Amino acid sequence: MVIGATGQIGRVAVGALARDGWQVTAVSRGGGRDATWPDGVGTARADREDGSALAAVVGDGCDVLVDTVAFGPGHARQLTGLAGRVGSAVVISSVSxxxxxxxxxxxxxxRPDGFPRYPVPLPESRRTVAPGPDTYSSRKAGLERELLAAADVLPTTLLRAGAVHGPYCRTPRELYFVKRNLDGRARRVLAYGGGSRFHPVSVHTLAELIRLAAVRPGSRALNAVDPDAPTVAEIAGAIDAVMGARVENVLVDGPPPAPTVGDTPWTVPHPVVCDMRAAERELGYRPVVEYARTLPETVAWIERRLRGREWREAYPKMAASYGDLFDYAAEDAWLAEHAA
Structure with a gap:
């Protein structure tokens, strides 16, 4: 059973599990299905926040419950409340x-000097933030703590996802470069010399990890990222190649030179690059796709979403999360003064 089945991660996970021979029930608020799913996939309607509805769709039970939309201790307790009816779980967490x-x-x-300095690569043995109700990261930490503490009743694999990419994303970082190319921007400013690295993870990588964890139940937290961690400049170049664009990078040493100039959704002062050896060891994971190979489907999806619409309308959550990503006036003013 897959909760959040019509979301970005769930769509691909359902297909991967079904093609692997599982009898899959796809659970979502709308009860819909994806055209790419095999015919044998069943569907069910349930709101993730309604514990009674969730328990009802689980019914007499399932071998594996995959939860792509769990965000805090309350959701963890919903899952542990199903112990005895669920064999094991696979739950999406975050490197945050x-x-x-x-x-x-x-x-x-x-905060000043507030960005973390992680080891490269970052292993699962590093400590995590204190659980709490206030932030995405602290809620995810609370989710993990509750589920790992319930290992004796519900073995759960927690997948600490990096920067998720693929179609159906409501906050696609690739939008930053796709829209600039569509708008014919000839130059772009990249802070930190274009060398920022924030490890991405394809929905296909996540689906493979979910597929492997389903047949290897256990209680553990594992990093979930692609085999490569390209720099911001490399990501920009890969998107240019997909779109046939030629753009000049204007590289800035150090942080963004102005609030809306040179600050991409991947821009970080220190690298976030994760170690995947634990997943290889515990799940038998082997890479299935590299970042650049997945870009054509991601770019095509973003272009379709933007067609005939202002970007804030197409991606309201992106605008709420990142603010004005396309302040071309500020960018042009800075370029005129510093990079003529």
């Missing part, structure tokens, strides 16, 4: 749960 040796994490990044 990590903190560094000085207590810095994603929640401190807006």
């Amino acid at each position: 749960v990590y903190e560094d040796d000085r207590g810095r994490g994603f929640d401190t990044q807006t």
Whole structure:
């Protein structure tokens, strides 16, 4: 059973499990189905926030419950409440749960020198932030703690996802470069010399990890990222190649030179690059796709969403999360003064 089946991760996970021989029930608020799913996939309607509805669709039980939309301890308790009817679970978490040796994490990044300095690569043994109700990261940490503590009744594999990419994403980081290319921007400013690295993960990589964890139940937290961690400049170049665009990079040493100039959704002062050896060891994971190979479907999806619409209308959550990503006036003013 897959909760959040019509979301970005769930769509691909359902197909991967069904093609692997599982009898899959796809659970979503609308009860819909994806055209790519095999005919044998069943569907069910349930709101993730309604514990009674969730229990009802689980019914007499399932061998594996995949939850792509769990975000805090309350959701963890919903799942552990199904113990005895569920054999094991696979739940999506996030690399944002990590903190560094000085207590810095994603929640401190807006403070002076607040961005964490993680080891490269970052292993699962690093400590995590304190659970709490206030932020995405602290809620995910609470989710993990509850589920790992319930290992004796519900073995759960937690997948700490990096920067998720693929079609159906409501906050696609690739939008930053796709829209600029569509708008014919000839130059772009990249902070930190274009060298920022924030490890991505394809929905196809996540689906493979889910597929493997389904047949290898256990209680553990594993990193979930692609085999490669390209720099911002490499990501921009790969998107240019897909779109046939020729753009000049204007590289800035250090942080963004102005609030809306050179600050991409991947721009970080220190690398976030994760270690995948635990997944290889515990699940038998082997890479299935590299970042650049997945870009054509992602770019095509973004182009379709943008067609005939202002970007904030097409991606309202992106606008809410990142603010004005396309302040061309500020960018042009800075370029005129500093990169003529």
